[in-house]
Amino acid sequence: MKKRILALMIIAVLVLSTVLTGCGTSETAEIEEAQVIKLGFIGPLTGDYSLYGVSNDEGVRLAVEEINAAGGVNGKMLEVVSYDSKGDKTEGVNAYNRLRDQDGITALLGATFSGVTLSVKEIAVEDGMPVLTPTATHADVTIDAPNVFRACYTDAYQGITAAVFAAENLGATKAAILYNTEDAYSEGLAVSFNEKFAENGTVTSYEGYTKNDADFKTVLTKIQAENPDVLFLPDYIAKVGTILAQIEEIGLDVVCIGVDGWDGIEEDYADVAEGHYFVNHYAKTDEAEIVQNFIAAYEEMWDKTPNALAALGYDAAYIMKDALEKAGSEDSEAIIAALAETDSDGVTGHIVFDENGDPQKSISVIQIVDGTHVLAAKVSGN
CATH class of the missing domain: 3.40.50.2300 (Response regulator)
Known part of the structure; x- marks a missing residue:
């Protein structure tokens, strides 16, 4: 009988200990959370x-x-x-x-x-x-x-900067625009570049594509016939890399200008991005x-x-x-x-x-040269 009572007492102590330990863990978690x-x-x-x-x-x-x-x-x-x-x-x-x-x-x-x-x-x-x-x-x-x-x-700021750089630094008088109609980022940039460049130059093409498009040769051939000085490509690397490769394939001789979505393009598309420019938030150099x-x-x-x-x-x-x-x-x-x-x-x-x-x-304009970033210009945010 005494052994049974002792056993019950031990069990009770263990149960109480478990309960108290559980409470302590909960309180500790709450303290840590706070x-x-x-x-x-x-x-x-x-x-x-x-x-x-x-x-x-x-x-x-x-x-x-x-x-x-x-x-x-x-x-x-x-x-x-x-x-x-x-x-x-x-x-x-x-x-x-x-x-x-x-x-x-x-x-x-x-x-x-x-x-x-x-x-x-x-x-x-x-x-x-x-x-x-x-x-x-x-x-x-x-x-x-x-x-x-x-x-x-903002898109407006970098789009305007890209247009000013094209006209003032590159001497461009004719520009073509090719953008993603299903992406707010790409569309906003296209709008701001178009409005700014058109103030003193001619926008020869204002063309769009969808996110699932992969063949751009038809629209690029149309752009080629218009002989623009620059082509504005406001999109991300995956799509831009494909477009640049096809520009090279059809022999379109044009300087391309991109946006911050191009950052890192040299990692997978250095060969087709060579010599082109993009506006960016900072320069590694x-x-x-x-x-x-x-x-x-x-x-x-x-x-x-x-x-x-x-x-x-x-x-x-x-x-x-x-x-x-x-x-x-x-x-x-x-x-x-x-x-x-x-x-x-x-x-x-x-x-x-x-x-x-x-x-x-401030905003930087970067050129891809030998697969690396070269700071081409820096514009004050003021």
């Missing part, structure tokens, strides 16, 4: 356009690692929760809903692409969520959205200390050279860190107000937001 500020990220992490999302994400994560190593923000560590949009608007909206409802993010860094960001924006504005996209350049991203900011310049320190840290962490999307992701994370510190809390309105007052140096330039949440900063 010591973290979660930032959401949305971008294409798989598929044809994964280069862009992965680069964004890696830049963000490098910055967050540095920030946490330096003590975090307001006594808390930053945590990045990333979701793959696959470059699809619906996937992007679903990702945002998960980040808001399941992960409990304080702010969003994203999305990478303009089309996805525009879809997410509609919900985020209603939520009052602080949003800072590293790379969504479409003009409408920040319109009627006091909570939305961007680290990159910039000798500024902040630029070279970033490149060194990125190469050490990811074992590769950063492109502009990585630099913008990095800058976006630091801009958000500064806003969180200035706000002194995770209150959305306070963070948004702090973002609006941004005045800081980044890898991609000195960043001050205008009334729409768009940065005023």
Whole structure:
């Protein structure tokens, strides 16, 4: 009988110990959760356009690692929760809903692409969520959205810059435009280039294609007959590489000008990209200390050279860190107000937001020479 009572007492102690241990684990988890500020990220992490999302994400994560190593923000560590949009608007909206409802993010860094960001924006504005996209350049991203900011310049700005460079630096008087009609980013750039170049030159062709098109020889032959000085190609690497290859195949002699979506094109298409130009957010050859320190840290962490999307992701994370510190809390309105007052140096330039949440900063024009970037011109954001 005594042995039975002793056994029951031991079991009771073990059960009580388990219960108390469970409570302790729950409380510890809650405490740990309270010591973290979660930032959401949305971008294409798989598929044809994964280069862009992965680069964004890696830049963000490098910055967050540095920030946490330096003590975090307001006594808390930053945590990045990333979701793959696959470059699809619906996937992007679903990702945002998960980040808001399941992960409990304080702010969003994203999305990478303009089309996805525009879809997410509609919900985020209603939520009052602080949003800072590293790379969504479409003009409408920040319109009627006091909570939305961007680290990159706008499509209009880079389209205008490309047109000015074509006319003033290359002496072009005739230009053709070939763009993706199903992509807001590509279309916005085409519009701004067309309007600016037409002020003093002639736009010989304004042609479009869809995302599934793969044979461009017919439209390129039409452009060839018009003999333009330059061809503006505002799209991403996968599509542009195909177009450049077919330009070479048909013997079209024209200088092509691209946009920030070309960044990294030399990795897979160096031969067909040779001699052509594109506008970009930063130049790897910039000798500024902040630029070279970033490149060194990125190469050490990811074992590769950063492109502009990585630099913008990095800058976006630091801009958000500064806003969180200035706000002194995770209150959305306070963070948004702090973002609006941004005045800081980044890898991609000195960043001050205008009334729409768009940065005023410098822009680089890069030429591909022997498979590497050569800075052809640099234009002030002012």
